[in-house]
Amino acid sequence: xxxxxTDTDKQQDLKILHxxxxxxxxxxxxxxxxNFAISFSIICILSGGINSLAQATSGVGGAGIGIGxxxxxxxxxxxxxxxxxxxxxxxxxxxLYHWASILGNRxxxxxxxxxxxxxxxxxxxxxxxxxxxFAAGAFPELGLTGSENEQMVIVLVITAIQALINHFGIGxxxxxxxxxxTLIMITAAVITVLCLxxxxxxxxxxxxxxxxxxxxxGGSVWPQSDSMLYVFMLGLLLPVYxxxxxxxxxxxxxxTHKAAHSVPKSIxxxxxxxxxxxxxxxxxxxxxxxxxNAGAASGWGVFFGTMSAIMxxxxxxxxxxxxxxAQFLCGLxxxxxxxxxxxxxxxxxxxPVGSKSLATVHPKLRSxxxxxxxxxxxxxxxxxxxxxxxxxxxxxxxxxxxATLIFLFLSFAIPIVLGFFAYGTSKWPAPxxxxxxxxxxxxxxxxxxxGMAIIIFVAIQPPNxxxxxxxxxxxxxxVVIWFAFEQRRFKGPPIGDEVAKRQAEIAAAERAVGEA
Numbered sequence: 249x250x251x252x253x254t255d256t257d258k259q260q261d262l263k264i265l266h267x268x269x270x271x272x273x274x275x276x277x278x279x280x281x282x283n284f285a286i287s288f289s290i291i292c293i294l295s296g297g298i299n300s301l302a303q304a305t306s307g308v309g310g311a312g313i314g315i316g317x318x319x320x321x322x323x324x325x326x327x328x329x330x331x332x333x334x335x336x337x338x339x340x341x342x343x344l345y346h347w348a349s350i351l352g353n354r355x356x357x358x359x360x361x362x363x364x365x366x367x368x369x370x371x372x373x374x375x376x377x378x379x380x381x382f383a384a385g386a387f388p389e390l391g392l393t394g395s396e397n398e399q400m401v402i403v404l405v406i407t408a409i410q411a412l413i414n415h416f417g418i419g420x421x422x423x424x425x426x427x428x429x430t431l432i433m434i435t436a437a438v439i440t441v442l443c444l445x446x447x448x449x450x451x452x453x454x455x456x457x458x459x460x461x462x463x464x465x466g467g468s469v470w471p472q473s474d475s476m477l478y479v480f481m482l483g484l485l486l487p488v489y490x491x492x493x494x495x496x497x498x499x500x501x502x503x504t505h506k507a508a509h510s511v512p513k514s515i516x517x518x519x520x521x522x523x524x525x526x527x528x529x530x531x532x533x534x535x536x537x538x539x540x541n542a543g544a545a546s547g548w549g550v551f552f553g554t555m556s557a558i559m560x561x562x563x564x565x566x567x568x569x570x571x572x573x574a575q576f577l578c579g580l581x582x583x584x585x586x587x588x589x590x591x592x593x594x595x596x597x598x599x600p601v602g603s604k605s606l607a608t609v610h611p612k613l614r615s616x617x618x619x620x621x622x623x624x625x626x627x628x629x630x631x632x633x634x635x636x637x638x639x640x641x642x643x644x645x646x647x648x649x650x651a652t653l654i655f656l657f658l659s660f661a662i663p664i665v666l667g668f669f670a671y672g673t674s675k676w677p678a679p680x681x682x683x684x685x686x687x688x689x690x691x692x693x694x695x696x697x698x699g700m701a702i703i704i705f706v707a708i709q710p711p712n713x714x715x716x717x718x719x720x721x722x723x724x725x726x727v728v729i730w731f732a733f734e735q736r737r738f739k740g741p742p743i744g745d746e747v748a749k750r751q752a753e754i755a756a757a758e759r760a761v762g763e764a
Contacts, residue, residue: 251279253505261507268340269742269750270595271757274502274588275418275614280510282422283497285429287518290493290585292375292578293526294432294571297490299378301530302548306466307483308476309544310534314455316480317530320487321523323699327657328494328519329684330664330692332512335498336680339507342592343498346741347663351670354740359726360662361593364495366722367656368586371493372627373634374649375582376403376410379575385552386568396635403631410580411624414587417613418503421584428577433521435570436529442567443529443536446558454534459544467547471710481706488703489653490526494518495660496585499592512682586623591616596741600733611761650712654704654719661700668693 262272278286304312331344340346344364349357380402384394392398414421444450462479463472473479497514501507504514537543537554546553555564593599594606602618610617634648668690670676684692708716742750 251281251505253279257506261505264339264508265502266751266754267747268338268346269747269754270340270502271754272502272763273609273614273757273761274341274591274616276503276505277417277419278422278500278504280505280514281429282426283500283504283507283510284514284518285425286422286500286581286584287494287497287514288432288522289425289428289574289577289581290496291491291518291522292428292432292493292574293490293522293529294435294574295375295378295490295578297486297526297530298551298571299382300486300489301533302467302469302550303486304483304530305534305537305550306461306469306544306547308480309457309459309461309540310454311456311458312480312483312486313527313530313534316483317487317527318523320484321491321519321527323484323488323702324491325516325519325523326692326695326699327660327664328515330667330689330696331495331498331660332515332682333679333684333689333692334663334667335501335515336508336512336682337676337678339498339501339504339511339680340592341499341502341588343501344495344659344663345589345593345598348666349740350743351663351666351675354738355730355735356662356666357740358598358730358734358738360659361589361598362726363655363662364659365586365589365593367652367659368582368589369623369626370630370648370652371656372407372579372582372586372623373403373631374652375575375579376406376627377631377635379406379572379579382568382575383572385549386565386572399635400632404628406576406579407583407624407628410576410583411620413580414583414620415613415615415617417615418500418584421580424577425581425584428574428581431570431577432574433525435567435574436525438570439567440529440532442559442563443532447532447536448538448558450535452535454537454540455531459540461544464545465541466544467549469547478709481702482709484702484706485650485653487523487526488657488706491519491522492653492656493582493585495656496581499585499588502588508680509682512680583620583623583627586627587616587620590619590623594619597737597739600737609761614761647712647714647718650707650715651718651722653707654715655722657700657703661696664693664696 265272304316334347335343338347345357345361348360377399380399381394384392458476460476460479462470470479470482494515497511501511504510536558538557543550543554590606594603597603599606605618606622608618671686
């Protein structure tokens with residue numbers, strides 16, 4: 249095959265998967281680059297990096313990008329390194345859930361699954377709402393207003409298309425996310441060059457100049473505060489929220505060639521290249537803002553205002569079309585990731601209803617069709633409800649999206665912290681081929697706890713103070729449900745003797761989908 253995938257490699261992938269008690273039902277058609285591209289596409293610096301840009305520029309100004317972006321990316325990178333280490337040892341779909349179960353126990357696995365699933369569904373809704381709002385701002389000639397009802401319709405349409413593409417198998421999805429990875433890099437490079445060439449001034453000192461734009465001077469993106477450090481910390485939400493979604497590489501492990509090698513590399517490299525490309529592009533953009541004070545005051549309109557000020561309309565339209573396509577493909581890849589999480593959790597009976605159907609793979613398309621459409625339907629339902637329900641003056645959507653950040657990173661952190669204690673024990677006797685070494689991995693695990701504390705702190709600050717209550721409420725509810733119902737019902741993934749008992753079942757499942 250084109251990436252050197254041999255029959256020996258295939259047998260090794262099968263051997264690892266069988267050793268964990270699972271059949272090769274999904275089709276292993278993703279190259280190492282495709283596995284990288286799906287995470288790179290979900291991170292999508294043209295989505296979060298642009299749609300949430302004001303969190304930095306209306307915080308501490310240019311330093312929010314020049315200094316804040318690398319700091320936030322380092323926080324995300326810590327999680328990525330820890331996840332990569334575990335992914336190499338346990339390359340399965342729904343990786344986080346599986347890791348937390350093996351390295352911890354049934355409860356930690358179950359809890360991680362729900363954190364990750366809730367995060368994936370809500371972030372899918374957030375990505376597609378962001379795409380709808382971007383379209384309204386980028387293409388006013390279409391008559392889009394950005395109203396809540398309009399957002400709902402657009403989200404319904406694009407989510408249905410994303411699910412339909414996923415429905416027809418990983419081959420088509422991988423081709424599109426491969427294209428997305430290339431499109432993101434080219435578009436980011438074009439924006440960077442144009443901003444530097446067309447900038448009315450080239451004041452690079454903006455990138456390390458701190459100016460307090462909190463309150464009305466920054467378009468009221470953040471509440472007024474006299475603490476520069478506090479406002480700087482709030483701006484870290486931009487890079488941390490953007491540089492996430494790299495768990496997609498783990499979720500598509502069972503569809504990836506040489507997964508124990510490819511997946512960890514993809515996780516790390518998708519974070520590295522997104523962080524670097526995003527920093528260069530957004531730094532160039534900050535330099536191109538005609539007037540920093542006016543740019544900050546424009547709040548959430550800083551991107552469109554700057555683009556229209558320095559570029560001709562025809563050129564901005566070409567760039568906007570590329571960005572819109574990249575944002576759509578970001579959502580497409582997120583449907584893939586969420587559906588594999590639902591599929592993997594369901595095959596171990598994790599879903600309270602419908603697990604058998606959700607774990608079924610279409611025999612010809614080799615895709616988890618029911619899981620795909622369920623992920624799409626849940627995301628649309630979330631958008632419909634969240635836009636209509638209000639918490640004070642803000643919609644539930646704004647609050648939940650910030651809670652999503654905590655849910656996702658907690659689902660990343662739990663298996664890493666469990667790995668700190670399990671490494672070298674009977675639960676995790678040996679690392680995979682991608683190995684940081686025991687000392688470095690344990691240091692990463694400690695840094696993960698510190699990173700998690702930073703994320704929780706910034707995510708629950710005003711105007712998002714309801715996020716803390718929602719997060720705590722979810723955790724309490726999950727614990728109650730576990731002890732009241734799931735502790736007796738949920739068996740978790742196969743471990744030990746259960747793996748050996750599944751071999752006949754594995755063979756039958758593979759015959760059913762035509763896996764030789």
